[in-house]
Amino acid sequence: MTKAVIPVAGLGTRFLPATKSTPKEMLPIVDKPAIQYVVEEAVSAGLNDILMITGRNKRSIEDHFDRAYELEEALRAKGDIERLNAVRHPSDLAQLHYVRQGEPRGLGHAVLCGAAHVGNEPFAVLLGDDLIGARETLLQRMIEVRQTYGGSVIALMEVEPDQVSLYGCAAIEPTDEPDVVTVTDLVEKPPADQAPSRWAIIGRYICDPEIFEVLRKTPPGRGGEIQLTDALRELAQRSSNGGGRVHGVLFRGQRFDTGNKLDYLRTVVEFACESPDLAKEFVPWLRDFLTRYATDSTR
Secondary structure (H helix, E strand, O other), X not given: OOEEEXXXXXXXXXXXXOOOOXXXXXXXXXXXXXXXXXXXXXXXXXXXXXXXXXXXOOHHHHHHOOOOHHXXXXXXXXXXXXXXXXXXXXXXOOEEEEEEOOOOOOHHHHHHOOHHHHOOOOEEEEOOOEEEOOOOOHHHHHHHHHHHHOOEEEEEEEXXXXXXXXXXXXXXXXXXXXXXXXXXXXXXXXOHHHOOOOEEEEEEEEEOOHHHHHHHHOXXXXXXXXXXXXXXXXXXXXXXXXXXXXXXXXXXXXXXXXOOHHHHHHHHHHHHHHOOOOHHHXXXXXXXXXXXXXXXXXX
């Protein structure tokens, strides 16, 4: 496996007005845009052929992963090698390709837009809203599971009962491996009392190329969009008939959700606290701020 698809065509309405002209994927997590962390994760798992599914007003993503010769020359003239290397790094990460999703028809349609580039090969799908801790090896593990079992593989994380309606949730059966399950059914954003489990799909997938055939026949589902979950459900339900199978990797590691303002702020704070060049000053300031905030009688 060498290919990854990263859908970045969303409108980012939860972050308006900041995302009126700036893609939500370009919002910074300390000193790097969120999308760079996702690309770095893919590359660390050996996926160096990356297709981004873009839309209108996403040009700055392409610019970020391109060379910036004038800026590089200015930094070189100043002798600022550290920042020069940081500016060059995104363009050196991988082979980046882009295709536009002409209209917002859902995640399944966005993945289908990558069919011509992917061809008849297994590939990863990474969602830009989900950041996985740099020390985690989730994607590598999912690739291993694909190599062992074939078919498609999804990442699953246990969530609280009041959170299941925010995710696609899986009905699962155990395998001989403690962190691997067979997925028998998937439900997109079910009511809490109808969820098949508390194991929710997070934004990492390994898809068998047969997913494209299914997506082409998948009608619009929840929200009038073509859902990737619905196509994976079709493949999971074929398994009882000896067809394509879907497995899940049970992930208990570090995950950051940047898809809403509150979790985005939590992510920025946590990354800042773990930053070698910021933590020494930022963490004491944060402790002092929280103490003052808690004792301020005017709040």
